[in-house]
Amino acid sequence: MTTVGAVTRAALRARRGALVRLAAWSAAEALPAALTGLLTARAVDAGFLAGRPAVGLLWLGLLAAAVLVGAVGTNRAYACLGDLVEPFRDDLLRRVVAGALAGATGGRVDDAAVGRLTHQVEIVRDTWAGLLTVVRGFLFAACAAIVGLFSLAAPVALLVTVPVLAGLGLFAAAVPAMIARQREYVLADERLTRIAVTAIAGHRDVSVSGAREQVTRWVGRHVDAQARVERRLAAMAVTRGLSLAVGGWLPVPVVVLATPWLVRQGLGPGAVLGALVYVVRGVQPALHTLVQGVAAGGLRFTVSLDRLLRTAVPAPGEAAPAGGARPAPPRPRALSVRGVTFRYGPHADPVLDGFDLDVPDGDHLVVVGASGIGKSTLAAVIAGVLRPQAGTVEVGGTPVAGATAAELARRRVLIPQEAYVFTGSVRDNLRYLRPDLADPEIVRAAARLGLSELVDRLGGLDATLRPAGLSAGERQQVALLRAWLSPAPLVILDEATCHLDPATEARLETAFAERPGTLVVIAHRVSSALRARRVLLLDGGHALLDSHPGLLARSAAYRELVGYWEAGAEPVRSSPTPGRSAPLPTGSARRSSP
Numbered sequence: 001m002t003t004v005g006a007v008t009r010a011a012l013r014a015r016r017g018a019l020v021r022l023a024a025w026s027a028a029e030a031l032p033a034a035l036t037g038l039l040t041a042r043a044v045d046a047g048f049l050a051g052r053p054a055v056g057l058l059w060l061g062l063l064a065a066a067v068l069v070g071a072v073g074t075n076r077a078y079a080c081l082g083d084l085v086e087p088f089r090d091d092l093l094r095r096v097v098a099g100a101l102a103g104a105t106g107g108r109v110d111d112a113a114v115g116r117l118t119h120q121v122e123i124v125r126d127t128w129a130g131l132l133t134v135v136r137g138f139l140f141a142a143c144a145a146i147v148g149l150f151s152l153a154a155p156v157a158l159l160v161t162v163p164v165l166a167g168l169g170l171f172a173a174a175v176p177a178m179i180a181r182q183r184e185y186v187l188a189d190e191r192l193t194r195i196a197v198t199a200i201a202g203h204r205d206v207s208v209s210g211a212r213e214q215v216t217r218w219v220g221r222h223v224d225a226q227a228r229v230e231r232r233l234a235a236m237a238v239t240r241g242l243s244l245a246v247g248g249w250l251p252v253p254v255v256v257l258a259t260p261w262l263v264r265q266g267l268g269p270g271a272v273l274g275a276l277v278y279v280v281r282g283v284q285p286a287l288h289t290l291v292q293g294v295a296a297g298g299l300r301f302t303v304s305l306d307r308l309l310r311t312a313v314p315a316p317g318e319a320a321p322a323g324g325a326r327p328a329p330p331r332p333r334a335l336s337v338r339g340v341t342f343r344y345g346p347h348a349d350p351v352l353d354g355f356d357l358d359v360p361d362g363d364h365l366v367v368v369g370a371s372g373i374g375k376s377t378l379a380a381v382i383a384g385v386l387r388p389q390a391g392t393v394e395v396g397g398t399p400v401a402g403a404t405a406a407e408l409a410r411r412r413v414l415i416p417q418e419a420y421v422f423t424g425s426v427r428d429n430l431r432y433l434r435p436d437l438a439d440p441e442i443v444r445a446a447a448r449l450g451l452s453e454l455v456d457r458l459g460g461l462d463a464t465l466r467p468a469g470l471s472a473g474e475r476q477q478v479a480l481l482r483a484w485l486s487p488a489p490l491v492i493l494d495e496a497t498c499h500l501d502p503a504t505e506a507r508l509e510t511a512f513a514e515r516p517g518t519l520v521v522i523a524h525r526v527s528s529a530l531r532a533r534r535v536l537l538l539d540g541g542h543a544l545l546d547s548h549p550g551l552l553a554r555s556a557a558y559r560e561l562v563g564y565w566e567a568g569a570e571p572v573r574s575s576p577t578p579g580r581s582a583p584l585p586t587g588s589a590r591r592s593s594p
Contacts (some may be wrong), residue, residue, distance in 0.1 A: 004305050008128075011088045018083035022132075025080060026140045028073030032066045034144035037274035038152050039063040044270030077136075081129055089125040095309070096121060120304050120371065128302035134293030138286045145282030149275060153267050159258055160251040164283055167247015171291055174239040178295060179302050181233040188222075188229040194510060194531075195222045214503040221450070240295050248284040255279065322469040333397065334490050334518035335359035335382055340391030342381055351377045354541065357536070361489070364513045366521045366528045368561060369538030375522045376417075378538070379494040382520070383414040395490055409433060413488040415496035418581045419479035421470060429459040429478055433486040445484050449511050450504075451477055472499035480508055489517035490506065498524040506531065526562055537561075 004010065012019055039059050047056020072229055138238040142164070174335040199219050204336045253261075259272050337357040343350045351374040367375050380386040382393055384400040393400040395411045405409075413433060421429055439461060442546035446452045454477050460466065476499050483491055491512055497505040502525065509531055512519050521528050529548050537544045539557045 004302050004309065007305065007309065011091065012084070015084050016529060018080055022077055022080040022084065022136065025073045025077040026136045028069050029077055029137075030140035030144040031073070032063070032070040033141045033278075033286075034148045035066045035143070036281055037148050037276075037278035039066070039274075040277050041152055041268070041270040041274030044273055045268040049268075051269065051331070078133075081132060084132060085125060085129045088128055089121060092121050092124060092305075098341075103469070123304045124301060127297040127304070128296040131301055132294060134289055137292035140284055141286040145278045145286070148282070149278050150280070152274050153262070153271050155262060155265060156255060156258075156267070156271070159254050160275070160279055163250040163254065164247045164287065167243045167245075167250075167287060170239065170246060171243035171294075174243070175234065175298075178236050181229070181236055182300070182302070183306070184229045185226075185233045188226040191514070192222045192226045195219055195506075199506070211501050211503050214501060217507075218450075218503045218507055236295070240291050243291055244288055248287045250549060251279045251283065252276065266268075333358055334361045334363065334395070335483065335520070336392075336394040336397075337382060338392045338394075340381060340388045340393060342377060342386060342388040342447050352381065355391070357545070359518060361518055363530070364519045364533040365536060366522075366523050366532035366534075367536045367538065368523045368526055368529055368558070370561075373538045376494050376540055377440075379414065379416075379492050379520070379522050383412055383415065383492050384408045409486075409488065411488055412490035412492060413483045413486040414492045414494065415476075415479050417498050418496040419472075419475040419496070421467045421475045421478050422463060423466050424464065425461065426455060426458050426463050426465055428476075429465055430457050430461075430482050430485060432482055433488070437485055442485065446481060447560065449481055449484060450507050454478075473504075476500060477504075477508075480512075484515060490520070491515070491517060492520045492522075494522040495524040502527060529562075 039062055039551075042062075043056040043059035047053060047059055146157060146161060146164075149160055193452070196219060199215050255272070255275055262272060263269075336359075337355060340352050340355045341350050342352040355378075367378060369375050377386065381388055381401075382395070384393070384395075384403060387401065395408075398407075398411065400408065422432075427439070427442065430442050442461060443452070443455075446455050454474065455461065458474075465478070470478070476496060480493075480496060483493075493512070495510075497508060500508070505525065506527070508521075509521060509528060513531065521532070523529060529551075532548065534545060535548050535551055535558075537551055537555060537558050539555070544551060544555055544558070546554070552562065
């Protein structure tokens with residue numbers, strides 16, 4: 001993934017001319033900040049205190065002229081900002097469109113692309129302009145004030161510079177934590193939105209199963225988590241305040257308290273007043289603007305641009321940006337099925353016949369269909385458990401055929417309906433697919449999936465598990481946590497939550513959808529389709545691939561399936577028996593045209 005820093009540096013390097021013009025006009029804008037204290041000192045010491053008011057007014061007249069020059073510089077500097085900001089926005093637009101098109105050609109419809117195009121790009125554009133304004137304003141104003149202080153009196157400049165640098169150091173040290181807190185807040189807010197939408201969309205299933213209190217607690221936990229993250233983000237304001245206090249306000253009492261010593265060193269009253277003017281009118285406002293601007297717009301810029309770059313790529317054929325950055329390569333397919341035919345016996349009807357399917361990296365696909373139609377067979381074929389009589393299956397661009405069990409385990413993890421748990425410690429069961437896993441990683445994963453209580457109930461990581469002593473739901477939760485900890489980028493859940501209540505199922509599926517990699521779910525309940533990016537319907541006469549709303553609009557069988565579920569019917573199961581098959585017509589499962 002292209003980093004935020006690399007993209008911003010490339011954008012600045014690509015517009016060096018505009019950057020030089022902006023710097024030149026910013027220097028003109030900073031002229032009053034450089035001369036205010038010096039001219040004030042001259043006006044007081046050489047003019048008014050010396051009994052020569054005309055000389056004092058002359059120095060103040062020069063200050064007024066400097067202010068006029070600064071006003072012209074401000075006007076021209078803002079005009080130069082457009083030459084940096086607008087090309088950056090255009091480049092982001094190209095990246096977003098290219099990323100959406102690349103995903104669409106790979107079979108992935110990204111409904112959020114329009115939101116990124118119309119909303120997030122504009123957020124980045126506005127915050128980029130604000131960030132440029134804040135940073136260049138601070139650099140030129142603060143440097144001008146420091147230079148003015150040194151020209152006025154070097155001892156005063158040292159007294160001011162030390163706390164200013166200390167305040168900047170405190171703020172710079174806190175910036176990574178601020179970015180992390182801002183990112184946590186954005187992700188928690190998005191997660192809460194998805195959870196709330198899922199709970200509301202599945203309200204009938206919740207009512208039928210009597211899980212209202214469980215769902216309420218589940219949603220409530222995410223509300224509490226979002227509130228905790230928001231409080232942690234707000235707590236960073238203390239760091240900002242401390243930075244401003246040290247760098248912006250501390251120099252004032254330092255200079256005041258040092259005045260007797262400065263006077264003994266030969267510094268006149270006008271020079272002391274000029275030094276205070278530099279601090280109060282130059283350094284302090286510049287630092288305040290920098291801290292507040294970076295803490296607000298800068299964090300939004302970093303987090304929003306980072307999320308854009310996770311999905312947006314340079315347009316195909318686009319030249320590499322200045323500075324040697326290269327366009328990101330097309331995302332590989334996590335799963336590719338080509339012309340697959342599978343039957344359980346030489347004389348049996350094919351369960352899969354000439355079946356095609358592409359699943360891009362990062363997708364969330366849910367497979368639904370009537371009982372016995374071949375959903376579990378498809379899961380076993382793509383996982384390499386069953387070998388098709390014809391066609392090819394590739395996981396991560398590598399053929400499944402001929403791969404060893406260890407090689408398959410590194411590429412994909414399959415959790416069937418009947419979870420496998422062996423006699424041994426909880427730790428050994430959970431790190432079965434990743435033996436080098438450390439305990440803190442297991443603990444964090446359990447907390448992420450909401451399974452910490454289960455681990456505690458089992459006696460902790462050192463406790464011994466005995467399969468006969470666990471319920472079917474507990475075995476499934478242990479297997480799901482093991483799958484989460486697996487290094488495999490492709491997770492296949494074959495009715496892996498069938499013994500769990502709808503709220504727990506929704507929580508776990510949502511967590512797996514947020515896990516890096518690709519998720520394929522063989523649905524136990526049709527409510528899983530509401531959480532998916534795409535849905536594959538296996539029907540007696542068709543194999544259709546589309547979004548949930550798309551299938552509702554174009555498939556009577558899908559509408560009927562959803563209708564049974566909403567009416568409280570038993571969930572659809574898939575348990576094909578060797579020697580028996582449910583027919584699936586020859587053809588490919590591809591996303592339909594709109």
